[in-house]
Amino acid sequence: MSEQAVRGVHAISRTTRLTASIVACALFMQTLDSTVISTALPAMARAFHADAVGMSVALTSYLISLAAFIPASGWMADRYGTRQVFRAAIAVFTLGSVLCGRADTLGFLVAARVLQGMGGAMMVPVGRLVLLRSVAKTELVAAMAWLTIPALLGPVIGPPLGGLIVTYASWRWIFDINVPIGLLGIALVTWFVHDVREPRPVGLDWRGLVLSGLALAGLMLAVEIGARGLVSLGAALTIGAGALTCAALYGWHARRHPAPLLDLSLMRVPTFAVSVYAGSLFRIGIGAMPFLLPLMLQIGFGDSAARSGMVTFAGSAGALVMKPVATRVIGRLGFRRTLLWNGLIGALTLGACGAFRPAWPLAAIYAVLLIGGFFRSLQFTAFNTIAYADLSRAQMSAATSLYSTLQQVSLTFGVVAGAIALQAAMTLRGHAVPSTGDFGAAFYVVAGFCLLSVPIALALRRDAGASLIG
Template sequence: MRLPVAHPRMNSAPGFRTVALIIASAMFMEQLDGTILATALPAMSESFDVSPLHMSVALTSYMLSLAVFIPASGAIADRYGSRNVFRAAIALFTVGSVLCGVSGNLPLLVMSRLLQGIGGAMMVPVGRLVLLRSVPKSELVSAMSWLLVPALIGPVVGPPLGGFIVTWASWRWIFYINVPIGLVGMWLASRYIPDIRLPDKVRFDRLGFVLSGISLSCLVFGLEMASHGGTSLLGSTGLVVGGLVAGALYVWHARRVENPILDLSLMRFTTFRLSVVAGSLTRITAGGMPFLLPLMMQLGFGLSAAHSGVVTFVSALGAMLMKATSTPVLRKFGFRSTLVWNGVLSMLCVALCAAFRPDWPLWTIYTILLLSGFFQSLQFSAYNTVAYAEVPSERFSSATSFYSTFQQLMLSLGICVAAAALQVSVTWQGHERAQLPDFSVAFLVITFISLIAAPVSALLPRNAGAEMSGHRSR
């Protein structure tokens, strides 16, 4: 068994909280960037002279880059050290942000977002890996809460800040504000992040990296092209088929090498397998909702970017409020019951967004969005924790890479599904541009898909993750 080498600072109890907050600061920068961008899409589409629906590629290109490069994050951190990789990732993300800000057209923005994604692919998974290796499983729920609370400030601040920037300045400043955050993050990483690495060098799976990258990129961009409508059906179909073929070749390859870049044998662990499957279904909504809601507020309700930002930030505020209750909820009900019933409640709240109309009282819309953010955040906290309940510590690196890859892939797919449902409804109803009934259709489509996660979660053992949650079933 190859045990990771850690800096002695991590042995003290306050150490993991300090490291968690530094990692959360990196997540804050990433989440702030994503939520601000969603609010700014209509203004950016006007600047680039393209349809607002086509701006979804600015979101999916970043997530595509994450999905392609996250599989390599664990192996790279093991080889070169978590501190070096984490610091370099922040630097790369910051440089990508500057390039996004100076982009003069959509293709250049997409290329810059891909560069940003390479930095993000190393930043968050490596940080999570450091935390997993330094905290006992009995404290993992608490540690994850420390990690996620500051990171949730990004989605809370993002929509109103993005609306303010777009309304009173230029959308380009939504990228420039990452520069000071990135510089501070690099300094903190150099000072506090431990240099955890494996003592034995593991051979990097180059062929697996190429095959998985081709598969994921073809699938995401094929679905992205298909979601727009009016593009080449042959081209999008060819990309999807190519992605499936490359994926099949990767499965064949992974069964024949010792350390595949995406370790499929992890799916033998029940909690990990069910968390991946159910969590993937749920993330269809998590990816689609941030894309749909700002567009609905601006195109359907006629609100300004600043006003729509104030409305949409409420769901992120609900997510932040949840963090104080996640530990006692999981201790009382356990992972299985929480994931089943909380999953249903969260999807019902998202489905209610389909009924939003301008004549609704604002307090009603705020309440639904607040509850939606609350329940969804609890759902993802539970999925992200129970996934590692049965995974041995020496396999945390490969498990984190595998889990994060599917997480980002499904968030990208959520945007594609939402954009496709919106485009199909616009075409079917003969509208010149997206209207409120079209958004209603898109919300109901992503909700229906994510509801399938509830019966999948019900397959978890009754005592799943009891060591983490402290729950004891009767």
């Protein structure tokens, strides 16, 4: 690629930067919430008299709610306008955060997390849709990188902040910190985001919403409660079978509906399909990390929540370093080679976390996490951009709904896969409390999912995404 083309990748207008920064405010709040709660899980488990490994339900309940309600996000934005829906979503997420901070039972916490998920289901996809509809395709790579720079501050700040709060105050404060951020986000959306909507939106596909919601939530619920032994194997299989039936019925319904809620025909677009298939596998592996790493440091290593947070933020710090150079790397290598070689490095660095031991020098642990975060960040930027390379603007709404739904499903399965792998390792070794070796085995399993994503990148053309990088 010529120097002129590479310089073109970096060109981004002031309006695009402003829009991306406002959307990133919402993404910052969501990622901060996710990383703070991961660090606080052991303390929350003690407060609710629950098993620390079983506290994964506090993560998966939120993600299941996201997956169930995200499909309606595109239609809601077209029908009521991006500004109205985006602003309301931030308000619902903030309200859910307040209720989480006042939970006195695990059941109350799960219910409040579901409400948070309803807000998040509209917040992030609609925010991404705002960006996709307001920037030129030649600015998309730079806009996606610009979008995630502020958002990545959440994972950088979250672990040490959560550790300090849990160690020196109450875990309940980890949810209340969303309130000022949410109020700021509502104000910025009101002042600066344009109210874009379709002039004549079709009616909401209610049947599709019910079928897709039951399929997604049921499948994840079956895996979660089955893996944790909350119900019998037969009951979990029954729920799973019902979810698969709903999925099959939705597939039949989508082929016949003129405007299905989740447009599966988009999977015929090669660049979109590769991003979905490879990205989902990669996210399953990475999605387990916020669950496994804090538990490994606090239970396996015996670290305090504060010390654990000061270690786990390193991966996100590495991701933050990558963002300013992501557009240049993709511009030099192209999407195909970036996804292939960078995916391999990302899988290996995730697997390297399984070798962590208390005797390791802290500098070595930091190095692995920083390097891993650096390359994982590049991988996600490439996935999130190439997905929209060959889509028209008319397809953006449907594509955002489908892509965001599958993205959240894969992250949910990442948490579940990490919990299942950890529980299996404990069972095989006869451990009642997980050891560092058990955590290591779990990390190797989830790294395998990342590794499976690498060959799929070969299905891309060598010039895939050329319109995005000049």
